[in-house]
Structure formats: C-alpha cells, structure tokens
Amino acid sequence: MRILLVEDDASLAGALAQMLRAEGHAVDAVSSGEQAVLAARQEPFDLVILDIGLPGIDGFEVLRRLRGGGGTMPVLMLTARDPVEDRVRGLDLGADDYMTKPFAMPELTARVRALVRRSQARAGPRIEHGPLVLDTAARRAFLGGEPLQLAAREWAVLEVLLARVERVVSKEAIIQAVTGWSEELSPNAIEVYVSRLRAKLEPAGIRIRTVRGFGYMLEEYQGG
Amino acid sequence: MPARSLRAQLLRRLLAPVAVLLALGAASAYRLSLAPASDAYDQALADIALALGERIRVASDGYAVDLPAAAERALRTDRYDTIYYQVRAPDGTRIAGDAGLPDPPEGARAQDGVIRYETRYGGELVHVVAMLVPCGGRICTVQVAETGNKRRSLARTILLSSLVPELLLAAAALAMVWFGVKRGLAPLEALSAEIKARSARDLRPVDAGHAPLEARPLVDALNHLLVRVAEAAENQRRFVANAAHQLRTPLAGLQSHTELALAQELPPACRAELEQVHRAAIRTARLANQLLALARAEPGGVSAERFAPLDLRSIVEASADEWVHRSLARGVDLGFELAPAPVRGDALLLREALANLIHNAIEYAGAGARVTVRTGARDGAAVLEVEDDGPGIAPAERERVLERFYRIPGTPGEGSGLGLAIVREIAQAHGAALEVGAGAGGRGCRVVLRFAQA
Numbered sequence: 001m002r003i004l005l006v007e008d009d010a011s012l013a014g015a016l017a018q019m020l021r022a023e024g025h026a027v028d029a030v031s032s033g034e035q036a037v038l039a040a041r042q043e044p045f046d047l048v049i050l051d052i053g054l055p056g057i058d059g060f061e062v063l064r065r066l067r068g069g070g071g072t073m074p075v076l077m078l079t080a081r082d083p084v085e086d087r088v089r090g091l092d093l094g095a096d097d098y099m100t101k102p103f104a105m106p107e108l109t110a111r112v113r114a115l116v117r118r119s120q121a122r123a124g125p126r127i128e129h130g131p132l133v134l135d136t137a138a139r140r141a142f143l144g145g146e147p148l149q150l151a152a153r154e155w156a157v158l159e160v161l162l163a164r165v166e167r168v169v170s171k172e173a174i175i176q177a178v179t180g181w182s183e184e185l186s187p188n189a190i191e192v193y194v195s196r197l198r199a200k201l202e203p204a205g206i207r208i209r210t211v212r213g214f215g216y217m218l219e220e221y222q223g224g
Numbered sequence: 225m226p227a228r229s230l231r232a233q234l235l236r237r238l239l240a241p242v243a244v245l246l247a248l249g250a251a252s253a254y255r256l257s258l259a260p261a262s263d264a265y266d267q268a269l270a271d272i273a274l275a276l277g278e279r280i281r282v283a284s285d286g287y288a289v290d291l292p293a294a295a296e297r298a299l300r301t302d303r304y305d306t307i308y309y310q311v312r313a314p315d316g317t318r319i320a321g322d323a324g325l326p327d328p329p330e331g332a333r334a335q336d337g338v339i340r341y342e343t344r345y346g347g348e349l350v351h352v353v354a355m356l357v358p359c360g361g362r363i364c365t366v367q368v369a370e371t372g373n374k375r376r377s378l379a380r381t382i383l384l385s386s387l388v389p390e391l392l393l394a395a396a397a398l399a400m401v402w403f404g405v406k407r408g409l410a411p412l413e414a415l416s417a418e419i420k421a422r423s424a425r426d427l428r429p430v431d432a433g434h435a436p437l438e439a440r441p442l443v444d445a446l447n448h449l450l451v452r453v454a455e456a457a458e459n460q461r462r463f464v465a466n467a468a469h470q471l472r473t474p475l476a477g478l479q480s481h482t483e484l485a486l487a488q489e490l491p492p493a494c495r496a497e498l499e500q501v502h503r504a505a506i507r508t509a510r511l512a513n514q515l516l517a518l519a520r521a522e523p524g525g526v527s528a529e530r531f532a533p534l535d536l537r538s539i540v541e542a543s544a545d546e547w548v549h550r551s552l553a554r555g556v557d558l559g560f561e562l563a564p565a566p567v568r569g570d571a572l573l574l575r576e577a578l579a580n581l582i583h584n585a586i587e588y589a590g591a592g593a594r595v596t597v598r599t600g601a602r603d604g605a606a607v608l609e610v611e612d613d614g615p616g617i618a619p620a621e622r623e624r625v626l627e628r629f630y631r632i633p634g635t636p637g638e639g640s641g642l643g644l645a646i647v648r649e650i651a652q653a654h655g656a657a658l659e660v661g662a663g664a665g666g667r668g669c670r671v672v673l674r675f676a677q678a
Contacts, residue, residue, distance in 0.1 A: 009473045015480030022487070053473070080472035102476035102509040105483040107549075168545040211548050212559025213596070214541075 001025040001116055004045040006036040006062065007078065008054050012101075016049065019105050020112070033057035037065050040073070047115055051078045052090070060093060067094040074115040078103075110166055110220070117165065127162050130221030131204050134162065143204050150200075153178060157193045161208065161218035170215040231405045238401060242394045246387075253386035254379065261378050262351075265370075269353040270338050272299060273366040276311055277357030280319070280364050287313040287359060289320035304373040308345060314362040325367050328354050345369060411435050415443070425523035425652065427454040454523075461519045468516035475509040507640070514642040517576045518628075521649035531654075533678050536565035536599040536608045539574045547582045555591035558582070563600035565607060567675040569654050574608075577650040580643040581610040581671050587639060589614025589668065605657075605674040613668040622660040647671070 003020055007013040008031045017027045028043070030036050033054045040048060048066070052059035063075055077090045077098040090098050096118070097111055117127075125137035131144040139155070141148040150158065156178040161169060171187045179185045194216055198208055207219045276299075281288045289311050291299075300307045310321035326343045333339070339354040350369040357364050415435055429447040432440055482502040490498065540562055551558035567574075578597070585595040589612035598609045617625055617632070624630050628645040644660070651658040657674040664670075 009477055011477035012473060012480055015477060015484050018484055019480065019487075022484075078476075080469055080476070100513075101472040102479045102505075104506075105480055166549075168548045170541060170544070209552075211544065212557065213562065214544055214548075214560040217548065 001046045002043070003027050003112070004036065004039055004043075004048045005029040006031075006033070006048065006054065006059070007051045008032065009051075015105075016108070019109070023109055023112075025112075031055075033059065033062040036062050040066055040071060041069065045073050046119065047112060048073055048075045049078065049112075050075055050095075051080075053080055060089060063090065063093045063095055074119045076111060076115055113220075114165060114167065118163065127159075129162055129165060129218070130206055130223070132162075132201065132206055132221075134159065143201070148200065151193075151196075153189075154193050154197055154200075157190065158197055161216060165218050166220050168211050168215055168217045172215075174215065230409070231402060234401050234405060235398060238398065242397065246390050246394050249390050250383060250387045253390075254383050257382045257386070258379055261382070262375060265375060266338075266340050266351065266353055269351070269368045269370060270355060272307070272309065273338070273353055273355040273368045274357075275299070276309060276320075276366045276368070277355060277359075277364070280311060280357065280359045280366075282360030287319045287364065291320060302370065302374075304377070305370040306346075306348075308350065308367075308369040310365075310367045312365040312367075314359065314364055316365075319364070321367075325352065325369055328352070343369075348372075351375065408436055412439055415439075419446075423652070427451075427457070427523060457523060461522050464519040465516055468512040468519065471512040472509070475505060475512060479505045479509060511640045511642070514580075514640055514646060517580075517646050518642060518649060521573055521576070521646055521653055523653075528653075531568045531570055533566065533568055534571055534574070536567055536574065536606055536675070537562045539571060539578060540597055540599055540608070543575055543578055543582075547579075547586075550583075551586050551595065554586050556586045556589060557594045558586070559594070559596045561596060561598045561600075565599040565601055565675075566678040567606045567654070568678045569675070573650045573653060577647045577673065578608065578610075580647050581608075584639075584643050584671075585610050585612040585614070585669070588612075588635065593668075601677055602674075604677055606677045607672060607674055609670060609672040611663045611668065611670040613663055616662055616667065616669045617660060625660060626658070644671075647673070 001024070003025045005013060005017055005020070005027055007016065007029070010031070013029050013031065017029050020027045028039060028045075030039055031054075033056050036048070036050065036054075037057075039045075050059045050062055054062070057065075059077060059079075063077070066073070066075065074096045075094070077095045078101060079090075079098060080101040096115055099108060099111060125135055127134040127136065132148075133142045134155075135141070136159070141150050141155070141158075157174055160174050160177045171190050174190050175185050175187070178190075194208055194210075201208070205223070206221060209217045209219055211217060276289065276291070279290045281290050299309070308322040308325055310323070310325040311319045313319050322345075325345055328339045328341050329343075332341055334356070337355060341352050341354070342349060343352055344350070348371050350371055352367055352369040354365060354367045357366055412435065415430065419430060427450050429450055430443055432443040432447070435443045479502070482498055482505055485498055486495065486502060540560065544560065548558055582595065582597065585593075589595055593612050593614045595610065595612045598607070598611070600607055621632050625632065626644050626648045627641075629641040630645075631639060631641040648658055650656075651673055654675055656676075657672075659672045659674070661670050661672070662668065
C-alpha cells in the first residue's frame, strides 16, 4: 500500500509515518498542500492522509484540487479544529473519512485498513475477510476455500456488513440496503438472517457482534 | 445615598409652591371680587344719604330734616345689618339721626362727592358713607353707616367659591403628578421585568422601543455595556478555544510517539514510566477537547438562531459506532433504545453532551457494566438519557457533580471533572432540564436531559 501523508507537524508526521511503515505500508510524507497536490498528480497513491491545518493552501483546498482533477483515491482527513464542521465540509468535498486529533494509533490503522478495503472492493469483484471470500461478479462465496451456500437475503446482509467491517451498522441501514422499493422487511427478519449467517461463519472465526438496540458489527478477523 | 422615590420627591417639591399659589390665588380672587361688591353696598348707602340730603329743610330758626317716622323705618330696614345715619348742619350740630357717628378720619378725600370710611360705632365696626349736600346756600353733612354683616358674609362666600375650585385644581395637579410618574415609569418597569427574566446567557441588546425618551440614555448605556460584556466573554471564549485547538496537534504527536515507543521491546521499569506518560497525554488531550467543548457551549459560543430542527435519535445514531468501540475496549455492554425525539438545537453541542454522558457511564460504571442510551418523546418532552448499573452517584453529590472540576472524592480513573459541567452548559444553552438520579431499581446512575419537543 502506498500512502501519501500530508502533515506539517514534524513530530506527528514522523510518528504516523513510522507507525504506518511498521504496518507494512510505503509512506511518502509531505508538509504542505502544494507539495501534496504535486505528489498526488505524479504518483498513484492508494490512500491520502490529509491534515486540514496546513501552511499555504489548506487541506480542504488540497482535497478540492485532488477531486477536481478527477482523482478517486481514498482520502482520510485529520482535523484539530471543530470536528463536526470540518467533517461536514470535508465529506462534502469528497473525503472518505475523518479523524479528530489527537487519536489513538490503533484507531487510525483500523480506519486506514477499512478505507483500503473499501477502495479495493470498489476496484474489483472480490471481497476478502479472513477465510471468507465473496466473488460479487459470480455471486459465489467461499469459506476456507470451500463453497459457502448463502440465500439471497443472507448474501445481501453479509455484503452490507463486509463493506463496513469494524463499523456499527444499524438495522435500518441494513434493511435499506437489502430491500427494494416496494418491499417491507422487519427488524426481526434481519435478526433471523444474521443468526443464520452466524451459524455459518462463526465456526471459521468470523464474528458478528450485536449492538443492543441498534444493529450489528462485523468484527475484524482475528485469525483462525 | 439612600434610594429616593421620584414620586415622593416630585410631590414634596410641588406641595409648597402649590400651597403658596393656592393662597395667592385665593387672596387675589378675594380682593378682586370683594372691591366691586363693597362698592355696590356703599352705593346703596350713598343713595340713602342722597335721599336724606333732599329732605333737609332750611327754616328761619335753623335746619331740619323732614322725615316721617314711616320713612325713617323704611330707611333703616335691612335684613342683616343695622343702619345708622346722622345729618348735621353746616355748623356741625346734629339735625337728625343717631348721635355721635364719628367724622371721617383726617385727610379722607371725597370721591364722586362721597367719603367712604370705616369706624367703630356702638361697639361694632361700621362702614360709613359721608356726603356734603347744599342746604340754604351752605353745606350740610349726611352720614349713613351700616354694620358689616352682609359684607362679611359676602366675603366668606367669595372666598369659598374661589377656594373650592382652586383646591380641586391643586388636588388634580398633584394626582396627575402621582399617576403621571407611575404611568411614565411603567415602560421602565416593563424593561426591568424583561431584564430580570433574562438568563445570564442572553446578552442581546435591550429593546429601547417602549422606554420613555428620558430613559433612552440609560437603555443605551446598558446596551453598550451588554455589548462590551458579550465581547469580553467572546474574547475569552475564543482564547480558550484557540488554546485548546493549538494544543491538539502537539498532543497528537506526543500520544503517537508514546504509542510507537510502547510498541517496542522495553525494560519493564521504562515501560511502566512510558505508560504513565501515555495516559497523561491522553488525559491532557481529553482535557483540551473538553475545554474547547466548554468554550463552545458557553453563552458567547451558542446562538439560538443557529439552532436547527433535528432528532436526538439521529445524533445518537451518528455517534454510536465510536462509542461501541470504546465500550468494547472497556468491557462495557453499550446498548440503545432509540425512538424519535425531535428538538431544535445545535447538533455539534448535542453530540458533545452525549459524548460526555456516555464517556462518564463507561468510565465510572466499570467493566461488566451495562450502559443504555435512550431517546424518545415523553410527557411532551424530547428526552435523551444515559443509564448505567454501576455504583451510581450518592444523592448528596448529585448537584455538586455538575460543577466544573468537581470530582467525587475517591473516584477511580483520571477524569477532569468537566464532563457534566459541559453537559449542564449545553442543556442550559438549549433550555433543557438536566436531572442526575439513580437508574432502574435504584441502581447505578441515570442522567436525563429533557428538551422542549420540536
């Protein structure tokens, strides 16, 4: 993974770069918006980590120029300012996620992993999650190399959860993603599909956590 | 200086001049109307004198007045007063009438042929008209006098009739001052009621619209002061916000570096120290965030005009992911019971309030606890509540925990004591009621925010 890190605070940039490299990523660090725009035009990065408060052109402007040039690379914004206002503005401009400083490293690496996974899912028909592989083009699933039988609704629910690993997904969001215009689906039905998915996936170490009164979360695969 | 009533002052100052004016008015009215009236009475006396003069007969043996007894009775007849007269010959001897009626005082001058004067006669004050009439080529004197009963009664009547309306006028004037001041000051009372009813957060200028012109300088000065207070509060708020914001990036660096260092092989003693540093960094970062939140929730940072219709349920849903992860890390079961709860508010502040409530619940209820976040409409209010089944807060402490930097003695963990103070500021900014109590079955802690339903 090639990551462009745009952060003007040398200390924080150093720590982030070191940590991302330790995770096995290639990191190019720049400290100004102009350098960032230039670098992003020359090299195809898999992810940009972009601080908003930069000398010269700020993070919003960098994002605007990246998206204006047709760039679709995932962007994770870092903000030291009013988190929600920045977030709304950043997401409007096409940021994929944001984090408020200061943050814990594991949180950042989790976000990075999720963003990369999402961009890969967009890029190709194969979704992988530990031993689970979904071939969305052929609509076939494999678990540990073995074909896995999934009903249409189970497939749809799993796809929603896989798109947001380690993120809480509300039942309403699942219903919306799973049902068509004229269909009605009760939250209870979703519970049924999730319990069937659990029965099939948990033996392989893939866990779906229930968030009481809210929804579900497909946990990060911890290894077999 | 003790406060003095404007009304009492005005009345006190008006009373003396009004009394003087009243007296002067009565006196001049009395004099002005008494003179013509006296003239009329004197004229009647002069008529009698004239009639008497015509009755003087000059004979060889001297002067006489030809006055039959009936005529004299008629002449003396008066309902109120006693009438006296005296006719004297040119040599001064009395020809007819009452003896001893005193002569005019020295130097008295005739006017229209008569001399008018007052003197005492028969133990009484009498008004006298003296007239010189020709008699046989010489001059006789006729004096006619009457007692003062009619005149005094007239004087009383005149005095009374002028005094009564003047007294009424004065009373009316004083009453007008009394009620006029009350009326004139009524807008000021309305104004002070408006100011009294305000919360400390409301630093908008006072509406001078209804204030009397004379009170405008006061209202203007007050508004000027309000603007300066608001500016000062705003400056301080901005400073805190800026400082907190400036702290974030270096704190992020500090936190990241300690995390990196902790990921490496370290001698146990060194690791323990570094873990302390790491915890301190996290705590400081949280404190910076909380100061920022507090600055944002303070009066200068919130404007009700920016409030938008929103649903507390959506606010919770938007934050759910973040808090589920934190509660999992702390071994707390975080759950939700969410129903629509429409309010008008600031999404950023409401998220902040929620964050502090959930943070506290997770932090203080401890591992294994069950924390539930609820939203919904209840008894006409939109409600947001966070309940846990931890140790709870003793009733005696429930008020104090809302104070800034207050932590219950002996509380584990490393909180700043700002969380609930922030929640309280945000509740106040939204006009919401904040209630700290026990959870279901008297266990744990439940914090409820009740908003006006939108």
